[in-house]
Amino acid sequence: MISTAQELHPTPVLEPGRTILELRGLEKRYPGTHALKPVDLAFKSGEIHAIVGENGAGKSTLIKLLTGVMPRTSGEIAWEGQPAALATPHEAMALGINAVHQEVVLCRHLTVAANMFLGEENSRFGILQQRAMVRQAQTIIDDLGFDLPAHVTLGDLTIGQQQLIAAARATVRGTKFLIFDEPTAYLTRKEADQLFTLIRRLKDEGVTIIYISHRMEEVFELADRVSVLRDGTLVGTRNIAETNDAELVKMMINRSIEQVYHKEHFTPGAAIIEARSLSGKGFENVSMTVRAGEIVGLYGLIGAGRSEFVTTLYGRHRKSAGQILWEGKEVQVNSEHDAIKLGMALAPESRRDQGLCLNLPVGFNLNLPIYKRISNNLLISSTQEKTQADRQIADLRIKTPTRGALASSLSGGNQQKIVIGKWLAHGAKLFIFDEPTVGVDVGTKAEIYRLFGALLSKGAGIILISSYLPEVYELADTLHVFRRGKLVATHGFHAASHEDILTQALAEKQEKLGGQI
Amino acid sequence: MSTEAIAVEKPKRNYNVLFGLTLLALLVLLWILLSVATTSFASANNMANLLRQGSMIAIMAVGQTFVIITGGIDLSVGAVVGFATVVVAMMINAGFPIWLAILVTLLVGVAIGMFHGFGIVKMGLPPFIITLATLTSLRGIGLLMTNGNSININSDTFTAFSRNSFIGIPNLFWMVILVGIPAYIFLHHSRWGRYLFSVGSNAEASRLSGVNVQRTIYMAYTLSGLCAAFVGVLLAARIGIGNPTQAEGWELQAIASSVIGGTSLFGAVGSVHGPLLGAFILATINNGANLLNVNSFWQRIITGALIIIIVYFDGLRRRGK
Numbered sequence: 052m053i054s055t056a057q058e059l060h061p062t063p064v065l066e067p068g069r070t071i072l073e074l075r076g077l078e079k080r081y082p083g084t085h086a087l088k089p090v091d092l093a094f095k096s097g098e099i100h101a102i103v104g105e106n107g108a109g110k111s112t113l114i115k116l117l118t119g120v121m122p123r124t125s126g127e128i129a130w131e132g133q134p135a136a137l138a139t140p141h142e143a144m145a146l147g148i149n150a151v152h153q154e155v156v157l158c159r160h161l162t163v164a165a166n167m168f169l170g171e172e173n174s175r176f177g178i179l180q181q182r183a184m185v186r187q188a189q190t191i192i193d194d195l196g197f198d199l200p201a202h203v204t205l206g207d208l209t210i211g212q213q214q215l216i217a218a219a220r221a222t223v224r225g226t227k228f229l230i231f232d233e234p235t236a237y238l239t240r241k242e243a244d245q246l247f248t249l250i251r252r253l254k255d256e257g258v259t260i261i262y263i264s265h266r267m268e269e270v271f272e273l274a275d276r277v278s279v280l281r282d283g284t285l286v287g288t289r290n291i292a293e294t295n296d297a298e299l300v301k302m303m304i305n306r307s308i309e310q311v312y313h314k315e316h317f318t319p320g321a322a323i324i325e326a327r328s329l330s331g332k333g334f335e336n337v338s339m340t341v342r343a344g345e346i347v348g349l350y351g352l353i354g355a356g357r358s359e360f361v362t363t364l365y366g367r368h369r370k371s372a373g374q375i376l377w378e379g380k381e382v383q384v385n386s387e388h389d390a391i392k393l394g395m396a397l398a399p400e401s402r403r404d405q406g407l408c409l410n411l412p413v414g415f416n417l418n419l420p421i422y423k424r425i426s427n428n429l430l431i432s433s434t435q436e437k438t439q440a441d442r443q444i445a446d447l448r449i450k451t452p453t454r455g456a457l458a459s460s461l462s463g464g465n466q467q468k469i470v471i472g473k474w475l476a477h478g479a480k481l482f483i484f485d486e487p488t489v490g491v492d493v494g495t496k497a498e499i500y501r502l503f504g505a506l507l508s509k510g511a512g513i514i515l516i517s518s519y520l521p522e523v524y525e526l527a528d529t530l531h532v533f534r535r536g537k538l539v540a541t542h543g544f545h546a547a548s549h550e551d552i553l554t555q556a557l558a559e560k561q562e563k564l565g566g567q568i
Numbered sequence: 569m570s571t572e573a574i575a576v577e578k579p580k581r582n583y584n585v586l587f588g589l590t591l592l593a594l595l596v597l598l599w600i601l602l603s604v605a606t607t608s609f610a611s612a613n614n615m616a617n618l619l620r621q622g623s624m625i626a627i628m629a630v631g632q633t634f635v636i637i638t639g640g641i642d643l644s645v646g647a648v649v650g651f652a653t654v655v656v657a658m659m660i661n662a663g664f665p666i667w668l669a670i671l672v673t674l675l676v677g678v679a680i681g682m683f684h685g686f687g688i689v690k691m692g693l694p695p696f697i698i699t700l701a702t703l704t705s706l707r708g709i710g711l712l713m714t715n716g717n718s719i720n721i722n723s724d725t726f727t728a729f730s731r732n733s734f735i736g737i738p739n740l741f742w743m744v745i746l747v748g749i750p751a752y753i754f755l756h757h758s759r760w761g762r763y764l765f766s767v768g769s770n771a772e773a774s775r776l777s778g779v780n781v782q783r784t785i786y787m788a789y790t791l792s793g794l795c796a797a798f799v800g801v802l803l804a805a806r807i808g809i810g811n812p813t814q815a816e817g818w819e820l821q822a823i824a825s826s827v828i829g830g831t832s833l834f835g836a837v838g839s840v841h842g843p844l845l846g847a848f849i850l851a852t853i854n855n856g857a858n859l860l861n862v863n864s865f866w867q868r869i870i871t872g873a874l875i876i877i878i879v880y881f882d883g884l885r886r887r888g889k
Contacts, residue, residue, distance in 0.1 A: 419762070419774065429758055
């Protein structure tokens with residue numbers, strides 16, 4: 052899992068790039084929190100500068116200050132030597148500062164071309180030159196090496212493809228300073244490679260890149276320098292050649308990396324669920340068993356059929372052939388309701404869209420699956436509602452002022468703990484986690500993995516879906532590899548190498564992999 | 569509200585209570601101002617009249633609020649009221665017992681609400697569209713049934729109900745209490761109430777958490793239809809006729825009451841006391857404007873301005889948190 056990026060990608064010679072943006076004592080206070088303690092940092096033109104840190108370490112705050120989304124409390128920002136107010140997003144863009152966010156913020160109903168030129172449309176006598184714009188957009192996209200059509204509706208593309216468009220969009224606007232916030236969270240490896248090519252090219256053109264990621268190997272693959280934030284403090288900045296991920300993780304969390312993938316082995320018990328030659332929309336002829344006390348990992352690219360398979364188990368989609376056996380008996384799962392009644396729980400992939408009621412309180416979200424249990428036929432027991440929520444918050448160590456705080460006010464990692472935690476009180480037997488640690492920092496990851504252990508010790512079984520190979524590799528007792536809707540390989544714990552598993556998942560173009568995962 | 573309930577969701581509830589108190593203060597302030605400005609406002613007769621006027625919108629607003637909390641809207645309620653007056657009038661005049669006429673009318677309201685649920689859940693129509701379609705169709709059906717005439721209700725027992733009072737308070741206002749208390753318990757202390765909020769906040773997350781989203785939507789529209797049909801019965805009793813064109817524009821007053829009462833049109837925010845207060849604030853403004861001889865056209869403008877001001881300040885307050 053430890054990357055060897057230094058050998059594979061010789062660290063680019065740092066150009067004697069001039070300082071383009073300098074922060075002097077930059078500071079941000081919210082009522083009650085000191086989100087960013089005075090930071091001094093200088094960014095050079097033509098460098099890729101990674102910023103790492105746990106959720107809540109101050110990365111988002113820093114980005115918001117740099118892009119003019121929020122005003123700073125104190126400190127100075129100098130742009131090309133001149134003091135800059137950076138009070139509005141407009142001012143930041145006028146200087147050439149742009150950001151590509153983790154969640155795509157574009158218009159899904161418009162075409163790719165319309166999105167690329169949004170706000171800077173090409174028009175003649177007030178009439179949009181649509182064909183010309185599609186042509187220009189297509190030229191840009193082809194030029195960047197993305198194999199995507201410019202005339203289709205953005206929403207028809209995958210999230211990963213949309214992310215590439217968002218990146219392409221930022222490059223055509225005279226950008227001098229470009230911030231990527233977790234850009235690869237939803238990308239396949241191939242898409243990520245395309246994005247990296249784009250990023251390196253921008254660097255060669257002298258653009259400063261800020262790259263924020265939780266994935267250490269990406270940081271080592273791309274960055275020239277890396278800065279670490281912890282609890283709003285800049286812990287340090289390193290040249291990438293002079294550090295390693297053990298040091299960075301230590302700086303980030305004050306904890307060693309071995310403690311992250313916390314794996315407990317239990318003797319598997321009876322089968323909880325079994326799929327026999329199950330087929331449905333997006334996958335066919337898949338057979339597997341999940342037993343009590345084991346983690347079954349599903350690995351594959353996005354669109355390989357993993358998510359479709361589990362949503363069919365969960366009753367979201369109808370199976371077209373095959374059988375589902377629950378504790379040895381054949382069952383029909385026609386709805387999520389049926390699945391939950393049997394004892395399944397699903398923590399979905401996208402916590403914003405599927406996992407949380409963001410504008411409702413934390414306690415409400417935690418209790419949602421169990422309201423039936425904590426109410427009699429008519430009324431909810433407010434004592435139980437209170438104690439259940441408080442117990443979950445304490446057990447899961449959710450950082451929230453009270454159970455009444457809105458879910459939207461919590462950091463991503465803590466939101467994810469709610470998505471997972473709400474099923475603990477429910478007492479399910481089979482837990483399905485679909486990409487449980489996307490956009491979650493190392494410390495929270497470790498806590499989530501520890502939760503897995505707690506569930507297994509209580510006799511539950513877990514299906515873990517992940518596009519992040521180290522995660523399934525280190526945690527799964529049985530690892531199934533999906534490719535194009537089929538289950539192509541099955542391995543025991545650590546029974547195959549990363550390379551073999553990747554090859555099985557891709558089975559085509561291997562030259563781009565370059566030993567990186 | 570029990571103290572425990574306050575403790576459960578502290579910031580939200582405190583805010584709800586605070587907002588409710590602000591509305592109550594506004595209502596009381598209006599009453600004091602009007603009592604000083606006019607001689608007739610504070611008279612027992614006028615107050616009874618005011619309560620009667622406000623009661624019907626208030627009951628509709630409660631049903632409407634359930635729907636809006638799920639992120640929907642029910643534009644049909646005014647038409648349902650008009651249609652219900654026709655149904656109850658025809659049945660009473662045809663010699664059915666009053667209780668049966670009322671029961672059937674209420675069931676008609678339930679059926680209309682179920683139809684809305686069906687259109688949204690099964691046919692995938694937007695709530696705005698399906699209820700807009702019912703709004704116009706129901707008026708048409710009512711006109712067909714009555715040939716465009718009003719039906720005079722020939723039962724004094726029925727019509728007397730709306731004029732009478734019980735311990736000094738008009739019967740119609742008692743009906744608000746009759747609806748309001750169960751509605752409050754339902755929304756804030758039962759799991760179905762919780763599900764209304766969760767569906768309005770994130771239907772997908774609710775479904776994945778085992779909430780029956782379809783049934784929750786059916787329930788919201790059915791309750792709204794039921795409230796509207798009930799108001800139709802009350803209105804028929806009050807004016808003594810059944811007429812499908814009655815209650816024109818009441819849907820907007822119900823929505824306005826709900827919104828003034830703090831309900832968010834984006835869903836997942838709302839209460840029962842808010843819309844009730846909102847309805848009586850609107851009724852007070854109309855009543856006061858009449859007494860002050862303000863051109864009735866101005867009343868509409870004032871109502872519009874009030875919606876903007878209250879929702880604006882509410883939004884400021886929420887963002888400020």
